[in-house]
Amino acid sequence: MYNWVKKYFHVLVLIFAAQGFIASSAFAKEPGYYGLGRIATEEEIAGWDIDIRPDGQGLPVGSGSVSQGEGIFDAKCAVCHGDFGEGEGRWPALAGGIGTLTEDRPEKTVGSYWPYASTLWDYIHRAMPFTAPQSLTDNETYALTAYVLYLNEIIDDEDFVLSRDNFAEIEMPNKDGFFIDNRPDVINIACMENCKDPSKIKVTSAIKGITPLKHLEQTAAETENKVDSTKRGMGVYEQSCAMCHDSGLAGAPIVGDNKLWVDRIAQGMELLVEHATNGFTGDAGMMPAKGGNPSLSEEDLVAAVEYMVSQSR
Numbered sequence: 001m002y003n004w005v006k007k008y009f010h011v012l013v014l015i016f017a018a019q020g021f022i023a024s025s026a027f028a029k030e031p032g033y034y035g036l037g038r039i040a041t042e043e044e045i046a047g048w049d050i051d052i053r054p055d056g057q058g059l060p061v062g063s064g065s066v067s068q069g070e071g072i073f074d075a076k077c078a079v080c081h082g083d084f085g086e087g088e089g090r091w092p093a094l095a096g097g098i099g100t101l102t103e104d105r106p107e108k109t110v111g112s113y114w115p116y117a118s119t120l121w122d123y124i125h126r127a128m129p130f131t132a133p134q135s136l137t138d139n140e141t142y143a144l145t146a147y148v149l150y151l152n153e154i155i156d157d158e159d160f161v162l163s164r165d166n167f168a169e170i171e172m173p174n175k176d177g178f179f180i181d182n183r184p185d186v187i188n189i190a191c192m193e194n195c196k197d198p199s200k201i202k203v204t205s206a207i208k209g210i211t212p213l214k215h216l217e218q219t220a221a222e223t224e225n226k227v228d229s230t231k232r233g234m235g236v237y238e239q240s241c242a243m244c245h246d247s248g249l250a251g252a253p254i255v256g257d258n259k260l261w262v263d264r265i266a267q268g269m270e271l272l273v274e275h276a277t278n279g280f281t282g283d284a285g286m287m288p289a290k291g292g293n294p295s296l297s298e299e300d301l302v303a304a305v306e307y308m309v310s311q312s313r
C-alpha cells in the first residue's frame with residue numbers, strides 16, 4: 001500500500017489539483033475575478049499618474065520664480081550638480097554644452113540636448129534630489145525648473161515666475177534636433193514550415209558600421225568594373241531593400257521570384273528606378289521612397305535596381 005501511494009503520489013496530487021481548479025473555476029466569473037486586492041482609489045491612481053507631456057499636459061497648478069529656485073538649488077542640488085549646474089566631480093552637469101552636439105565629444109545637458117522643458121519639470125519632480133525623490137512640492141519644482149532654465153540662459157530674467165500658464169512659451173534650443181524616424185520597422189517573420197536548412201542561411205542585411213562588409217569590398221576590388229557595380233548594387237540592396245524584398249514584407253515583390261518581376265521588368269529600367277527613387281504605391285503595397293533611406297544617391301539606386309532585376313529574370 002505504502003509503495004503504491006509513493007508511486008502514484010504525483011498522479012494523486014494532479015487529481016486533487018484538478019478538482020481544486022474545477023471547484024474554484026465555479027467562482028471565476030464572480031465580481032472581483034480572483035477575489036484578491038481592491039479597486040485603487042482616485043488618490044492612489046493620482047499618486048502614480050505624475051507624467052508631464054511635452055505639451056505641458058499633466059502640469060499641476062502652481063508657480064515658482066528663478067530667485068526662489070536659486071535658494072532651493074543651493075540647498076538641495078548644488079552639492080552634486082555644482083553652484084552653476086556645472087556638475088561636481090562626476091555628478092552630471094545640468095547646464096552648458098549648447099552647440100557641442102555635432103562635435104566629437106558632445107556635452108549633453110538639459111540646455112544643449114533636451115527638446116522639451118516639460119521633461120525637466122517631470123524629472124526633477126519624479127527623481128530629484130537623488131537621495132529623496134518626490135520630496136519636492138509642486139511650487140518648489142516650478143522654481144527649480146525655472147532656475148535650471150536660467151542657468152542654461154533659456155530664461156534670462158531673474159524675476160521670471162514659471163507657472164502652468166506660461167510653461168508652453170519655453171522653447172528649448174535643441175527642440176528641432178529630435179524628429180520622427182519614419183523609416184520602416186525591420187520585422188522578421190518567423191518561418192513555421194518548410195524552412196531553410198539553418199546551415200545554409202546567410203546574413204542578408206547589414207548595418208552600416210556594425211556588420212562587417214570588408215569581404216565584399218575586398219572581392220569587389222579584385223574584379224572588373226561591371227562586377228563592382230553589381231557588388232555595389234548588392235550592398236545597397238542588402239542594406240536598404242532586402243528587409244522587404246527578401247521576404248515579401250509589406251507586399252514587396254520577392255527578389256528572385258521571376259513571376260512577380262516579369263511584368264515589372266517589362267516596364268523598363270527608367271520607370272523602375274523612378275519608382276524606387278520617389279516611392280510607388282501599386283496593387284501589392286507601398287514602396288517607400290528610396291526604401292526609406294534618404295541618404296542613397298541616384299547611382300546607389302540604379303545599382304540596387306539593376307541588381308534586383310538581374311536576380312529576378
Ligand code: HEC
Nearest residue numbers: 076077079080091092094109110123124128129130131144
Ligand atoms: C546626491 C547627488 C544629487 C543631488 C543632491 C541631486 N541630484 Fe540630480 N542627479 C543626480 C544623478 C546621479 C543624476 C543622474 C541620474 C541618472 O542618470 O539615473 C541626476 C540627474 C539630474 C537631472 C537630469 C540630468 C540629465 O541630463 O540627465 C536633473 C535635471 C537633475 N538631476 C536635477 C536635480 C535637482 C533640481 C536637484 C535638487 C532638487 C538635484 N538634481 C539633486 C544626483 C543628484
Ligand code: HEC
Nearest residue numbers: 184240241244251252264276282283284285286287291304
Ligand atoms: C518597406 C518595404 C520596402 C523597402 C524597404 C523597399 N521596398 Fe521596393 N517595394 C516595396 C513594395 C511593397 C513594392 C510593391 C509596390 C506595388 O507594386 O504595389 C515595391 C516595389 C519595388 C520595385 C518595383 C516597382 C515597380 O514599378 O514595379 C522596385 C524597383 C523596388 N521596389 C526597388 C526597391 C529598392 C531599390 C529598395 C531599396 C533601396 C526598395 N525597393 C526597398 C516595398 C519596399
